[in-house]
Amino acid sequence: MDASSFYQTTTTRLAMDFINQNIQEIYFVLFCVFIGIEVIANVPAILHTPLMSGANAISGVILVGAIIVMLRVPADDYLNLTLGGIAVFLGTLNISGGFFVTGRMLKMFSSKK
């Protein structure tokens, strides 16, 4: 099969078009994965627990999505207001708890002399 007839099959075309349309995002994700692994691999075992709770707090950036939702839901849509409100609460809890507890742990690691 030559290249053009390969492209003509529907699934291939859909997949190729999807990749083509999102090529920037795909590059972005790839770089993030490798940079993330590279940076995190350098963290010594001593700090793995704070690393994990700190990373946990960073995943609370999902709160951004929850805020966008809360500003968009109509005021009389009680179901979505409730769900969104809980989402904001959980996201904030994740961020605040995560960073505070990481800070508390790291304070113990600072030199005492």
Add this chain to the structure above:
Amino acid sequence: MYAIIEVGYLLATISFLGGLKFMSSPKNAKTGNLIAAMGMVLAVVLTFVAAITATVPYTNLTIMFLAIAIGTLIGKRLSDKVEMTGMPQLVSLFNATGGGCAMLLGLVEANQMDITTSILGNQILLIAGLVTGAIALTGSIIAERKLAGKVKDRRSKSVIFSARILLGLMVLLPVLYFFGIIPIGFTAFMYVLATLAMVYGVLFVLPIGGADMPVVISLLNSITGIATAFAGFVYGNKAMIAGGIFVGAAGILLTLLMCKAMNRSLLKVLAGTFKKSKNGIVEEEQDIKEISISETAMSLSFAQKVAIVPGYGLAVAQAQHICGQLQQLLEKRHVGVDYIIHPVAGRMPGHMNVLLAEANVEYSHLKEMDEGNENMEQYDVVLVLGANDVVNPAAENNPDSPVYGMPIIRVYESKQVIVIKRSMNKGYAGVQNDLFGLDNCCILFGDAKVSLQEIVNQLKLI
């Protein structure tokens, strides 16, 4: 205005990465945490500024600010109150909140989505975020309950089997749905998927043994990160995508590290299976030498360099503070004390280091396994506290042993090894420890905490 917001998100992303980068040394880690936290505040404030319009109803704003205020306060309270031994539970709990947030976002978006105009890619991303979030939510809650000792392992075939069926369904159903075979609305379909994923989260963690918890916590942490990244795609928000992926990468990396340190494959941990020892292992009679408290105190005080190998048992006995006291006493006598810490000591990655740091141990005395092994011959006495399999030489020289291949702390290379043990019971892997029969190894029978206290008392007298 738009440009300012984009630049702000860029700064937030850089701060996340910088924060993680600063974690590579104990000295800078605190700054790193602060940088990441500031980036987070920036991202949240910017989102608010960008999305707020005059038409946003007061009800929404009130609910949102209340939720933020309560969330911040509770987070602060929980983190102030937690005991360091309870850290794995708290991290699991916070992980559950992140997953829960991702799941709810998926539901709200589905409720509001106009199915006729939205594109397929967005729907798939929503489903992915919802499913991963729901798994992280219930999985982390079960992990937290297990760590707290409230839920026991359920390793029955039916649990494992149902979990696999659910996993298959969660892949299959969306495919069928998008081919139009399942005739229900998108919203209803999302609720079904959320329910399935939540049940799966429970069943997935239930069979996993308590000692494998470090692996599971890391994995769940990674899943939450991935859920965040999916949500980031839905909103086209690069800070969310990057943050999520960094967390996902960190989680996966720690998961694999823990698996390697425990000599178990990730698949086996997830399936809840254990390596059985091969039949026909001949358990040799061991010639065990006992040592008394005062003899231990003597050899510790006459040593030049002492290493302490703490294990899970030390954390269980809550003996880390007495350990710190012992170190201070020895240092007064100019005996150098190091801790050599195996990666799986404690209940989550790096947990033992936190426990010892809380007991006022300087981080420069906390040695990683490789560093400790390199300098092992310099130690006059190695005190093994509540560790067993991680010091078993069979891992290096007995291919028939179930622990074979596991990286160990080579305490047998030191001049003298003293193991504090309650009885001759076997360790987690259920194998005889060849170390105990060696010439340079003595055993001090007794509870770790009580024995340590007595050694400390003796040292004060000498």
